[in-house]
Amino acid sequence: MQPQAITRNAGTTIARQHEVTSALQILRSGAAKAVLQAACGAEHISAFYFPGDIINLGTLEGGRQQASVVLLSAASLCRIPQPLLQAHMQHNPALATALLQAAMQELRQANWLGVLLSQGSAQERLLFFIHTLAQRDLKTGGSGAYVHLAMSRRDVANHLGLAAATVSRTLAHLEEQGLLHCSGRTITLLKEISPRHNFS
Numbered sequence: 001m002q003p004q005a006i007t008r009n010a011g012t013t014i015a016r017q018h019e020v021t022s023a024l025q026i027l028r029s030g031a032a033k034a035v036l037q038a039a040c041g042a043e044h045i046s047a048f049y050f051p052g053d054i055i056n057l058g059t060l061e062g063g064r065q066q067a068s069v070v071l072l073s074a075a076s077l078c079r080i081p082q083p084l085l086q087a088h089m090q091h092n093p094a095l096a097t098a099l100l101q102a103a104m105q106e107l108r109q110a111n112w113l114g115v116l117l118s119q120g121s122a123q124e125r126l127l128f129f130i131h132t133l134a135q136r137d138l139k140t141g142g143s144g145a146y147v148h149l150a151m152s153r154r155d156v157a158n159h160l161g162l163a164a165a166t167v168s169r170t171l172a173h174l175e176e177q178g179l180l181h182c183s184g185r186t187i188t189l190l191k192e193i194s195p196r197h198n199f200s
Contacts, residue, residue, distance in 0.1 A: 004079040008071055015056055015069040023081045025055040030075025031150035033159075034067040045159040047109070048072075048151060050136065057103045072150045117161045122170050125160040130180070131193045149185040 005028075008014060015021065017037055027049050034047040046067055049055060055069050055077070089096045109132075116125050130147055138144035149156065157164040171187075174180050181188045 003081075003084065005076065006079055007074070007076045010071050010073045010075075012071045013068055014071060014077065015065050015067075017065055017068045019065050021056055021065060023079045024057075024085055026078045026080070027051055027053050027055060028076040028078055031072040032069050032075065033072055033151060033155060034069050036067045043158070045151075045155055046113075047106075048155075048159070050150070052140070054099075054102055057099070057106055072155075113159075122160075122162055122166050123173070125162065126156075126167065126170050126174070127179075127193055129156065129160060130187060130189070134189060134193065145189050147187040147189070149187065 004023075010030075014025065014032065017035075029051050032049040032055065033045050034049070036044045036046045038044070049069070056065055089099070112128075116128055120128065133147045133149075134144045137147065151159075153167050154164045156162075157167045160167070162170075171180075171182050175182060179189070179191050179193065181190060
């Protein structure tokens with residue numbers, strides 16, 4: 001039994017809410033969104049995934065997928081069957097530690113988002129989101145000065161609990177303030193967006 005490398009097109013649903021999965025999926029290229037569907041049919045984008053992210057950490061113990069995961073672009077993934085993963089974890093404690101750290105980071109991000117949605121203004125929410133993407137770019141070897149939105153503004157708005165028009169107006173206001181410049185889906189940071197600009 002070996003890890004499987006798979007490729008899928010944009011728009012493909014690679015995991016469905018409530019399903020039980022038998023493998024861990026790691027995004028190697030591309031981007032994806034996690035979509036929670038309430039009983040009333042309303043949908044909320046709870047997270048975005050980028051290269052290196054684990055898609056379904058919550059299913060490690062045989063649990064069910066918490067949200068559907070839809071690819072925002074063509075992507076490649078590494079699929080690791082659970083028996084193989086468990087065998088590696090038994091002989092490699094560092095792997096188990098890394099997975100635990102990833103799970104804790106995912107939980108912290110979910111907690112921050114919950115607080116932000118309940119108390120943050122539109123500008124605070126958007127700045128926090130942009131800051132998070134810029135910090136990710138830095139950690140992966142980028143300059144942190146450019147943020148490319150793999151998702152639409154409508155998706156950003158849904159994730160942050162805002163209207164799409166509010167996102168556009170807020171970005172325009174931030175441009176007027178000289179904090180950033182928008183060109184399509186690329187945001188250039190003209191000044192450092194430090195934690196003091198974000199909800200805390």
